[in-house]
Amino acid sequence: MSELQNHINGLTFSVAPMMDWTDRHCRAFHRHLSARALLYTEMVTALAVIHGDRERLLGYSPEEHPVAVQLGGSDPALLAQAARICAEFGYDEINLNVGCPSDRVQGGNFGACLMREPALVADCVAAMKAEVRVPVTVKCRIGVDDQDPEIALDALADAVVAAGADALTVHARKAWLKGLSPKENREIPPLDYDRVHRLKARLSHIPISLNGGLATLDDAEAHGAGLDGVMFGRAAYQNPELLLDVDPRLYGTPAPHADTFAALEAFEPYMAAHLEAGGRLHDITRHMLGLFGGQPGSRRFRRRLATEGVQPGAGLGVLHAAVDDVRHAPRRAAA
Structure with missing residues (x-):
């Protein structure tokens, strides 16, 4: 092995x-x-x-x-x-x-x-x-x-x-x-x-x-x-x-990051380098559409990336706004 x-x-x-x-x-x-x-x-x-x-x-x-x-x-x-x-x-x-x-x-x-x-x-x-x-x-x-x-x-x-x-x-x-x-x-x-x-x-x-x-x-x-x-x-x-x-x-080892928010933040330098080299945001964010499934704000997250993220010149601000759609979404009341 x-x-x-x-x-x-x-x-x-x-x-x-x-x-x-x-x-x-x-x-x-x-x-x-x-x-x-x-x-x-x-x-x-x-x-x-x-x-x-x-x-x-x-x-x-x-x-x-x-x-x-x-x-x-x-x-x-x-x-x-x-x-x-x-x-x-x-x-x-x-x-x-x-x-x-x-x-x-x-x-x-x-x-x-x-x-x-x-x-x-x-x-x-x-x-x-x-x-x-x-x-x-x-x-x-x-x-x-x-x-x-x-x-x-x-x-x-x-x-x-x-x-x-x-x-x-x-x-x-x-x-x-x-x-x-x-x-x-x-x-x-x-x-x-x-x-x-x-x-x-x-x-x-x-x-x-x-x-x-x-x-x-x-x-x-x-x-x-x-x-x-x-x-x-x-x-x-x-x-x-x-x-x-x-x-x-x-x-039996820790995950690289505490949660999805931290992982996305740590991934930003990679994304920024891709954009600076002339790449499109959607090249990367298309792989993120499954994040936050079932959580409040997840539908807005996907919609923003799928609509704004594909636009020419879209930058990290689109991802930030999409993440905020989840981060600041109203939490569901406990049953």
Whole structure:
């Protein structure tokens, strides 16, 4: 188990790679809520890493560590080259996507469709391992389409572990590549947490994390017991304040800041630097719309950021006003 996975209370915690969501601004914001959570980039293809604008695709702030990059691809040589580039950028982990079900990903022969080709995935992992010293991990489903998850998951796991994979994260649903959209694939196929636990019982020496359907830290501790980690996706993005409880509850260390107000105040220098460099406020505040959920003033907070925050030239004053909408909102009378 790598140093970045060390924990105190039994489970590591990570925020899943999510396209259009977990960009560098989202990760920098999340880091102000949890110092210990492992953060992931959006998936980036090996070809994009090799031929694209690397600073735009791979750039991050030092404060984001520990941070992992997720790669998409199925060509061992290209993935090895991309992994080396990512390691040179200083990422703490290289993760291979074997779980995304989108049509675009299938067209490129990577993502969840690779569940059908465990030998190829193993070749990819071996090639990446030969190029980098940081952990190489795999994120997968329990199967696709008509595959038997008992057979498919074992075949994939055994192949990549034999190739040197350092850890597995399993989204505990099948992916239906025909007939369901990516959104439906995150919701409709039934969750099978027991299947992941059976995999762990068989591969007790390999760190295995659970992904899929986890919404609270109670869920994490209930369904992750006996595993090595939990990965949260939409719940962490749409309710980022749950990250404030991750460090004290799962790692036994204080949260970086006492509350959301303090975290936002500490995050202001980052935001100011982004604005000074010509960036837009909305680039960052779009990741904050889930804050203060259910609290008095939260609706005004979201509305202000969604309307005033998108205007050209919007500055930190918009965020200050939105926070004040919550800070000074009338409290509900006790029942």
